[in-house]
Amino acid sequence: MGLCIWMTVETVFPSPLVPSRKCTFVRCCRDMQNGTVIIVDVSLDNGDGTFKCHKMPSGILIRSLNSDASQVTVVEHVQVNDTGVHELYRPSLSGLMFGARRWVSSIVRQSARMRDLFIVSKSASNGNTNGRKTLMKIADGLLADYASGIAAVPGSGWTILRGAGTEDDIRITYRKNNDDSNNAVVSVCASFHLPVPLKVTFDLLKNNLLRPKWDVLVNGNSVREEVAVCKGVGAGIDDVVSILHLKDPPTRENRDNIMILQNSGYDVSGAFMVYCPVNIQVMNEIMSPSNTAESNNVSLYPTGFHLLPVEDTALGLGEGGATLVTAGFQIMLKLARGTGLYPRSASTAAGLMTENIATIKKTLTSSHPIFYRRQPPNNLI
Structure with a gap:
């Protein structure tokens, strides 16, 4: 047939x-x-x-x-x-x-997620399973929104700004928000070399103890993983959908109670980590057994990274060499008279990306002892 x-x-x-x-x-x-x-x-x-x-x-x-x-x-x-x-x-x-390697890794990742969800559904209540399914659906949508916000834009649609202290450029584009013509979803993107192997870069980015040092969203607060909703781990693969809890330090008043939804995956040919803040009340509604349709009403503006190995032929793929990092984030900004971004808004977004990349380079290279004595290149693209 x-x-x-x-x-x-x-x-x-x-x-x-x-x-x-x-x-x-x-x-x-x-x-x-x-x-x-x-x-x-x-x-x-x-x-x-x-x-x-x-x-x-x-x-x-x-x-x-x-x-x-x-x-x-x-x-x-x-x-x-x-x-x-x-x-x-x-x-x-x-x-x-x-290439074919990427197709295989995608198939393996999705198969593992379906397997884990099926196994959990046998031992968990139906309500808990529905909440997990809804959250995984949102996590997949988060990754798709991140990719489409950065990739699905023609080259002519990007504005190129020179970030302070960088050699080349940061790219910015926007699309109008359907709900309000005076608002726009702004995508900011830049690529750079990091003199750290792919697997080490991925592990350091996911390290919650290092996160307060570089993540603007965390802003010095503590981060703790509450739930690993899906954890498809196999030979050479690390794939997790997780919920992180963001808390103020004990010395400060706990004003905000924010969760972070994070979707991450690794294999030797590449890796990604995409995340966004979600209010704890919204998260509870999403995970509620009686409200599995909540995913259709959540607006997400993802931040994330896509990593590629810069191969070292003397070592295995992803185990040596450096990493090519593509960093991006989306934010809501007001349009200038409904026709474009305010110049100050674009400059602020570019400055935020510049500062964040510099902090990431400093934090990750100094956290990996092999690279203590190496000067990281300043080749932001």
Whole structure:
């Protein structure tokens, strides 16, 4: 039994320095008698038109090993015009950003999340399971909002500002808020090298003891993980949806009671950490067994990082070398007469990004002893 469909797909990477890949192709799926599923993609055009990506025969082979495990093989074979990719990202084009390795890691991550949720649902009450499902749905939406706010914008849609003390630029764009024409959701993005291996960078960013030193959102408060809603961990993979509790230091009045929803994932080809503040009352409503529709009413403005390894051939991928960090955040700002951002608002946003990156560089490099004696490069892009 087989099925063929005509598809147009646009694949994005969360950085304005990497154009999206748009490709049109025919996808054929066939379920074989031995329990194997074959999915084959192939473009029928020559790739010369507006689609700068031509898919040669590619696809996925899924072979059942037993009742609860499968072997997945992915082949990604494309001809693509990558002339618009910034030189900072060119070393990562071969498999790390758009290749088969990324497809496999995404499949593994989502499968682990579904597995963990299914296992919990057997032992937990239905209400608790519904709350977890809702929270995981919001976490997936948080990651999608972060990626679309940074990646799904043409290069001409970004304003380039030079941040104080940086060599190159910080990129800013905005989209009008549907609810209020005088407000805009502003996306701010920058990329930089960090002289720390990928796995170490990821672990240090997630370290809650270091968080008060660099995270503007935390602002010196203490951070504690309350719940790991999903914890799909396997060989070389770290994947967690978690709820963090943000508290004032004991010497100060506890005025705010804020939770942080965080979605993070790691494998040797790349990592991400995306998060946003959520009021504790809203979080309780989301997790409530009787209010699983709350996810449709939550407005999230994510902050986050996407990490790529700068390979050291003497060591394993992600274990040595440096890390290419793409940092971004979204905030709500007023528009100037409904037509654009106030110059002062744009400058303030760029200054915030500049200061945050400088703090991250200082905190993470000094927290990893191997790099104590190394001078971190100042090459913000």
